[in-house]
Amino acid sequence: AAKKTGGRVLRYDTALDRQASEHAELGAELRTALDESQFFMAYQPIVALPSGETVAVEALVRWRHPLRGLVSPADFVPVAEHNGLIVELGAWILRESCARMAHWRATLGADAPQRVSVNVSARQLSEPGFAESVAAVLADTGLPPRHLVVEVTETAVFDSDTALDTLRAVRALGVRIALDDFGTGHSSLGLLQTAPVDILKVDKSFVDHVGTPGRQAVIARALIDVSNHLQLTAIAEGVETAAQAEELYRLGYRFVQGYLYGRPAPDLVRSSGQHQLTAW
Numbered sequence: 407a408a409k410k411t412g413g414r415v416l417r418y419d420t421a422l423d424r425q426a427s428e429h430a431e432l433g434a435e436l437r438t439a440l441d442e443s444q445f446f447m448a449y450q451p452i453v454a455l456p457s458g459e460t461v462a463v464e465a466l467v468r469w470r471h472p473l474r475g476l477v478s479p480a481d482f483v484p485v486a487e488h489n490g491l492i493v494e495l496g497a498w499i500l501r502e503s504c505a506r507m508a509h510w511r512a513t514l515g516a517d518a519p520q521r522v523s524v525n526v527s528a529r530q531l532s533e534p535g536f537a538e539s540v541a542a543v544l545a546d547t548g549l550p551p552r553h554l555v556v557e558v559t560e561t562a563v564f565d566s567d568t569a570l571d572t573l574r575a576v577r578a579l580g581v582r583i584a585l586d587d588f589g590t591g592h593s594s595l596g597l598l599q600t601a602p603v604d605i606l607k608v609d610k611s612f613v614d615h616v617g618t619p620g621r622q623a624v625i626a627r628a629l630i631d632v633s634n635h636l637q638l639t640a641i642a643e644g645v646e647t648a649a650q651a652e653e654l655y656r657l658g659y660r661f662v663q664g665y666l667y668g669r670p671a672p673d674l675v676r677s678s679g680q681h682q683l684t685a686w
Protein backbone atom coordinates (compact mmCIF):
# COMPACT_ATOMS: atom_id res chain seq x y z
CA ALA A 407 0.00 0.00 0.00
CA ALA A 408 2.82 2.34 0.84
CA LYS A 409 4.31 2.10 -2.66
CA LYS A 410 1.20 3.55 -4.31
CA THR A 411 0.74 6.41 -1.89
CA GLY A 412 3.96 8.20 -2.58
CA GLY A 413 7.37 8.90 -1.17
CA ARG A 414 6.38 10.37 2.15
CA VAL A 415 4.40 7.31 3.27
CA LEU A 416 6.97 4.95 1.84
CA ARG A 417 9.72 6.57 3.87
CA TYR A 418 7.56 6.40 6.95
CA ASP A 419 6.86 2.70 6.48
CA THR A 420 10.50 1.99 5.87
CA ALA A 421 11.41 3.72 9.09
CA LEU A 422 8.83 1.66 10.97
CA ASP A 423 10.07 -1.54 9.36
CA ARG A 424 13.60 -0.67 10.31
CA GLN A 425 12.47 -0.03 13.87
CA ALA A 426 10.61 -3.34 13.98
CA SER A 427 13.57 -5.36 12.73
CA GLU A 428 15.85 -3.43 15.08
CA HIS A 429 13.56 -4.53 17.92
CA ALA A 430 13.57 -8.15 16.77
CA GLU A 431 17.35 -8.08 16.56
CA LEU A 432 17.76 -6.52 20.00
CA GLY A 433 15.30 -9.03 21.42
CA ALA A 434 17.33 -11.96 20.13
CA GLU A 435 20.56 -10.41 21.41
CA LEU A 436 19.18 -9.89 24.93
CA ARG A 437 19.35 -13.64 25.56
CA THR A 438 23.04 -13.73 24.63
CA ALA A 439 23.63 -10.57 26.64
CA LEU A 440 22.30 -12.23 29.78
CA ASP A 441 24.30 -15.40 29.18
CA GLU A 442 27.49 -13.46 28.49
CA SER A 443 27.12 -10.93 31.35
CA GLN A 444 26.92 -7.86 29.13
CA PHE A 445 24.67 -6.08 31.64
CA PHE A 446 25.88 -4.05 34.56
CA MET A 447 24.27 -1.73 37.06
CA ALA A 448 24.81 2.01 37.47
CA TYR A 449 23.72 3.87 40.60
CA GLN A 450 22.51 7.45 40.78
CA PRO A 451 22.48 9.37 44.08
CA ILE A 452 19.24 10.52 45.69
CA VAL A 453 20.21 13.37 47.99
CA ALA A 454 18.68 15.19 50.95
CA LEU A 455 18.24 18.96 50.89
CA PRO A 456 19.78 21.17 52.00
CA SER A 457 22.78 19.01 53.04
CA GLY A 458 23.30 17.34 49.67
CA GLU A 459 24.01 14.11 51.51
CA THR A 460 23.42 10.92 49.50
CA VAL A 461 20.66 9.09 51.33
CA ALA A 462 19.84 6.52 48.69
CA VAL A 463 20.75 5.40 45.19
CA GLU A 464 18.59 4.35 42.26
CA ALA A 465 19.84 1.26 40.44
CA LEU A 466 19.72 1.66 36.66
CA VAL A 467 20.60 -1.17 34.29
CA ARG A 468 23.20 -0.72 31.53
CA TRP A 469 23.99 -2.90 28.52
CA ARG A 470 27.46 -2.90 27.11
CA HIS A 471 26.88 -4.42 23.68
CA PRO A 472 30.01 -5.85 22.00
CA LEU A 473 29.31 -4.00 18.73
CA ARG A 474 26.77 -1.28 19.45
CA GLY A 475 28.47 -0.02 22.59
CA LEU A 476 26.25 1.22 25.41
CA VAL A 477 22.57 0.63 24.61
CA SER A 478 20.05 2.77 26.52
CA PRO A 479 17.56 1.00 28.80
CA ALA A 480 14.93 3.23 27.23
CA ASP A 481 15.59 1.19 24.06
CA PHE A 482 16.03 -2.34 25.41
CA VAL A 483 13.84 -2.51 28.55
CA PRO A 484 10.64 -2.18 26.48
CA VAL A 485 11.94 -4.93 24.16
CA ALA A 486 12.72 -7.18 27.13
CA GLU A 487 9.22 -6.42 28.50
CA HIS A 488 7.74 -7.41 25.17
CA ASN A 489 9.56 -10.73 24.79
CA GLY A 490 9.36 -11.62 28.48
CA LEU A 491 13.09 -11.66 29.14
CA ILE A 492 12.60 -8.80 31.60
CA VAL A 493 11.55 -11.41 34.17
CA GLU A 494 14.97 -13.07 34.11
CA LEU A 495 16.83 -9.78 33.60
CA GLY A 496 14.80 -8.16 36.37
CA ALA A 497 15.63 -10.99 38.75
CA TRP A 498 19.33 -10.46 38.00
CA ILE A 499 18.95 -6.67 38.49
CA LEU A 500 17.30 -7.13 41.88
CA ARG A 501 19.89 -9.62 43.11
CA GLU A 502 22.85 -7.58 41.83
CA SER A 503 21.51 -4.34 43.38
CA CYS A 504 20.77 -5.93 46.77
CA ALA A 505 24.15 -7.66 46.83
CA ARG A 506 25.86 -4.33 46.06
CA MET A 507 23.92 -2.54 48.77
CA ALA A 508 24.81 -5.26 51.28
CA HIS A 509 28.47 -4.87 50.22
CA TRP A 510 28.38 -1.07 50.75
CA ARG A 511 26.84 -1.55 54.18
CA ALA A 512 29.53 -4.04 55.10
CA THR A 513 32.42 -1.91 53.82
CA LEU A 514 31.21 1.68 54.42
CA GLY A 515 29.12 1.18 57.54
CA ALA A 516 27.32 4.35 58.59
CA ASP A 517 28.64 6.13 55.48
CA ALA A 518 26.76 3.81 53.15
CA PRO A 519 23.59 5.10 51.50
CA GLN A 520 20.49 4.05 53.44
CA ARG A 521 18.61 2.51 50.56
CA VAL A 522 18.85 1.12 47.08
CA SER A 523 15.86 1.77 44.84
CA VAL A 524 15.25 -0.87 42.16
CA ASN A 525 12.97 -0.47 39.13
CA VAL A 526 10.48 -3.29 38.69
CA SER A 527 8.57 -3.62 35.43
CA ALA A 528 4.90 -4.44 34.90
CA ARG A 529 5.72 -7.92 33.68
CA GLN A 530 7.74 -8.74 36.80
CA LEU A 531 5.05 -7.41 39.07
CA SER A 532 2.39 -9.62 37.46
CA GLU A 533 4.59 -12.70 37.76
CA PRO A 534 3.26 -15.10 40.43
CA GLY A 535 5.69 -15.44 43.30
CA PHE A 536 7.31 -12.03 42.83
CA ALA A 537 7.04 -11.12 46.53
CA GLU A 538 8.55 -14.48 47.49
CA SER A 539 11.43 -13.91 45.09
CA VAL A 540 12.13 -10.53 46.72
CA ALA A 541 12.16 -12.22 50.14
CA ALA A 542 14.56 -14.87 48.83
CA VAL A 543 16.96 -12.27 47.38
CA LEU A 544 16.99 -10.35 50.67
CA ALA A 545 17.69 -13.54 52.59
CA ASP A 546 20.44 -14.66 50.19
CA THR A 547 22.20 -11.30 50.11
CA GLY A 548 21.70 -10.61 53.81
CA LEU A 549 20.23 -7.18 53.08
CA PRO A 550 17.70 -6.05 55.70
CA PRO A 551 14.39 -5.21 53.93
CA ARG A 552 14.36 -1.58 55.13
CA HIS A 553 17.33 -0.88 52.83
CA LEU A 554 15.39 -1.79 49.70
CA VAL A 555 12.88 0.29 47.73
CA VAL A 556 10.89 -1.15 44.84
CA GLU A 557 10.01 1.42 42.13
CA VAL A 558 6.90 0.79 40.06
CA THR A 559 4.98 2.96 37.62
CA GLU A 560 1.26 3.59 37.83
CA THR A 561 0.84 1.78 34.54
CA ALA A 562 2.47 -1.32 36.01
CA VAL A 563 0.12 -1.20 38.97
CA PHE A 564 -2.93 -0.95 36.71
CA ASP A 565 -1.58 -3.57 34.33
CA SER A 566 -2.57 -6.61 36.36
CA ASP A 567 -5.26 -7.53 38.87
CA THR A 568 -2.68 -8.98 41.21
CA ALA A 569 -0.27 -6.03 41.27
CA LEU A 570 -1.78 -4.37 44.34
CA ASP A 571 -1.76 -7.61 46.34
CA THR A 572 1.80 -8.28 45.26
CA LEU A 573 2.87 -4.80 46.36
CA ARG A 574 1.16 -5.30 49.71
CA ALA A 575 3.05 -8.55 50.17
CA VAL A 576 6.36 -6.88 49.25
CA ARG A 577 5.65 -4.02 51.62
CA ALA A 578 4.76 -6.46 54.39
CA LEU A 579 8.37 -7.68 54.17
CA GLY A 580 9.48 -4.21 55.25
CA VAL A 581 10.45 -3.05 51.75
CA ARG A 582 9.35 0.44 50.71
CA ILE A 583 7.32 1.10 47.58
CA ALA A 584 7.91 4.11 45.32
CA LEU A 585 5.55 5.26 42.59
CA ASP A 586 7.79 6.21 39.68
CA ASP A 587 7.20 8.99 37.12
CA PHE A 588 4.38 10.18 39.34
CA GLY A 589 1.85 12.42 37.66
CA THR A 590 2.37 11.12 34.13
CA GLY A 591 -0.14 8.26 34.32
CA HIS A 592 -3.90 8.23 33.98
CA SER A 593 -5.25 8.45 37.50
CA SER A 594 -2.30 9.21 39.70
CA LEU A 595 -4.27 10.73 42.53
CA GLY A 596 -6.94 8.03 42.55
CA LEU A 597 -4.29 5.36 42.89
CA LEU A 598 -3.03 6.92 46.11
CA GLN A 599 -6.29 6.04 47.85
CA THR A 600 -5.64 2.32 47.60
CA ALA A 601 -2.05 1.67 46.61
CA PRO A 602 0.45 0.63 49.28
CA VAL A 603 2.93 3.42 48.63
CA ASP A 604 5.63 5.17 50.66
CA ILE A 605 7.39 7.37 48.14
CA LEU A 606 6.29 9.53 45.21
CA LYS A 607 8.84 10.19 42.53
CA VAL A 608 7.73 13.42 40.91
CA ASP A 609 8.46 13.18 37.20
CA LYS A 610 11.12 15.28 35.51
CA SER A 611 8.52 16.81 33.20
CA PHE A 612 7.16 18.74 36.21
CA VAL A 613 10.56 19.48 37.71
CA ASP A 614 11.62 21.04 34.38
CA HIS A 615 9.08 23.84 34.86
CA VAL A 616 9.77 24.61 38.49
CA GLY A 617 10.46 28.30 39.01
CA THR A 618 9.08 29.30 35.63
CA PRO A 619 5.96 31.39 35.20
CA GLY A 620 2.90 29.59 33.88
CA ARG A 621 0.58 26.72 34.60
CA GLN A 622 3.04 23.83 34.41
CA ALA A 623 5.03 25.08 37.39
CA VAL A 624 1.97 24.64 39.60
CA ILE A 625 2.04 20.83 39.42
CA ALA A 626 5.27 20.35 41.38
CA ARG A 627 3.83 22.61 44.08
CA ALA A 628 0.57 20.64 44.20
CA LEU A 629 2.37 17.29 44.36
CA ILE A 630 4.48 18.19 47.39
CA ASP A 631 1.26 19.19 49.18
CA VAL A 632 -0.35 15.87 48.29
CA SER A 633 2.74 14.01 49.51
CA ASN A 634 2.81 15.88 52.80
CA HIS A 635 -0.88 15.40 53.47
CA LEU A 636 -0.68 11.67 52.79
CA GLN A 637 2.59 11.41 54.74
CA LEU A 638 4.48 10.18 51.72
CA THR A 639 8.08 11.03 50.90
CA ALA A 640 8.41 13.03 47.69
CA ILE A 641 11.51 12.79 45.52
CA ALA A 642 11.90 15.28 42.67
CA GLU A 643 13.46 13.61 39.61
CA GLY A 644 15.67 15.05 36.92
CA VAL A 645 16.99 18.11 38.78
CA GLU A 646 19.59 19.71 36.54
CA THR A 647 20.09 23.25 37.81
CA ALA A 648 20.79 24.90 41.15
CA ALA A 649 17.86 27.25 40.49
CA GLN A 650 15.51 24.26 40.24
CA ALA A 651 16.92 22.77 43.46
CA GLU A 652 16.47 26.05 45.33
CA GLU A 653 12.91 26.46 44.18
CA LEU A 654 12.10 22.81 44.99
CA TYR A 655 13.50 23.31 48.48
CA ARG A 656 11.41 26.44 48.87
CA LEU A 657 8.31 24.48 47.84
CA GLY A 658 9.06 21.89 50.54
CA TYR A 659 10.95 19.16 48.69
CA ARG A 660 13.59 17.53 50.85
CA PHE A 661 14.79 14.81 48.47
CA VAL A 662 16.03 15.27 44.94
CA GLN A 663 17.75 13.31 42.20
CA GLY A 664 19.33 14.52 38.99
CA TYR A 665 22.44 15.31 37.01
CA LEU A 666 23.06 18.33 39.26
CA TYR A 667 23.99 15.88 42.03
CA GLY A 668 25.37 13.01 40.04
CA ARG A 669 24.91 10.85 37.00
CA PRO A 670 24.38 7.12 37.27
CA ALA A 671 27.78 5.45 37.75
CA PRO A 672 29.00 1.90 38.39
CA ASP A 673 30.29 2.43 41.92
CA LEU A 674 30.56 4.69 44.93
CA VAL A 675 34.00 5.96 45.88
CA ARG A 676 35.20 7.70 48.97
CA SER A 677 36.44 11.19 48.30
CA SER A 678 37.20 13.86 50.90
CA GLY A 679 34.90 12.33 53.48
CA GLN A 680 31.91 12.25 51.12
CA HIS A 681 30.78 9.53 48.77
CA GLN A 682 30.76 10.68 45.26
CA LEU A 683 29.96 8.61 42.26
CA THR A 684 32.76 7.58 39.98
CA ALA A 685 32.81 8.68 36.37
CA TRP A 686 32.42 6.01 33.71
Ligand code: C2E
Pocket residue numbers: 450465466467478479480483496499525526527586587643644645646663664665666670
Ligand atom coordinates in the same frame (compact mmCIF):
# COMPACT_ATOMS: atom_id res chain seq x y z
P1 C2E B 1 13.38 6.04 35.22
O1 C2E B 1 13.15 4.90 36.13
O2 C2E B 1 12.44 7.18 35.29
O3 C2E B 1 14.89 6.49 35.52
C1 C2E B 1 15.32 7.84 35.50
C2 C2E B 1 16.05 8.12 34.20
O4 C2E B 1 16.36 9.52 34.15
C3 C2E B 1 17.39 7.41 34.08
O5 C2E B 1 17.61 7.15 32.69
C4 C2E B 1 18.36 8.48 34.58
O6 C2E B 1 19.69 8.27 34.10
C5 C2E B 1 17.74 9.70 33.99
N1 C2E B 1 18.10 10.92 34.70
C6 C2E B 1 18.41 11.07 36.01
N2 C2E B 1 18.65 12.37 36.31
C7 C2E B 1 18.50 13.07 35.15
C8 C2E B 1 18.62 14.45 34.81
O7 C2E B 1 18.94 15.32 35.63
N3 C2E B 1 18.36 14.79 33.51
C9 C2E B 1 18.03 13.86 32.57
N4 C2E B 1 17.81 14.28 31.32
N5 C2E B 1 17.89 12.53 32.86
C10 C2E B 1 18.12 12.16 34.15
P2 C2E B 1 18.08 5.72 32.17
O8 C2E B 1 19.05 5.10 33.13
O9 C2E B 1 18.49 5.88 30.76
O10 C2E B 1 16.75 4.84 32.26
C11 C2E B 1 15.64 5.13 31.46
C12 C2E B 1 14.45 4.30 31.86
O11 C2E B 1 14.70 2.91 31.61
C13 C2E B 1 14.15 4.38 33.37
O12 C2E B 1 13.42 5.55 33.68
C14 C2E B 1 13.33 3.11 33.53
O13 C2E B 1 12.02 3.29 33.07
C15 C2E B 1 14.07 2.15 32.61
N6 C2E B 1 15.07 1.41 33.40
C16 C2E B 1 16.35 1.75 33.69
N7 C2E B 1 16.94 0.83 34.47
C17 C2E B 1 15.99 -0.12 34.70
C18 C2E B 1 15.97 -1.35 35.45
O14 C2E B 1 16.96 -1.75 36.10
N8 C2E B 1 14.80 -2.07 35.44
C19 C2E B 1 13.69 -1.64 34.76
N9 C2E B 1 12.58 -2.40 34.79
N10 C2E B 1 13.67 -0.50 34.05
C20 C2E B 1 14.80 0.26 34.03
Ligand code: CA
Pocket residue numbers: 464525557586
Ligand atom coordinates in the same frame (compact mmCIF):
# COMPACT_ATOMS: atom_id res chain seq x y z
CA1 CA C 1 12.84 4.81 38.32
Ligand code: CA
Pocket residue numbers: 586587607609643
Ligand atom coordinates in the same frame (compact mmCIF):
# COMPACT_ATOMS: atom_id res chain seq x y z
CA1 CA D 1 11.32 8.10 37.01
Ligand code: CA
Pocket residue numbers: 587
Ligand atom coordinates in the same frame (compact mmCIF):
# COMPACT_ATOMS: atom_id res chain seq x y z
CA1 CA E 1 10.91 7.86 33.38
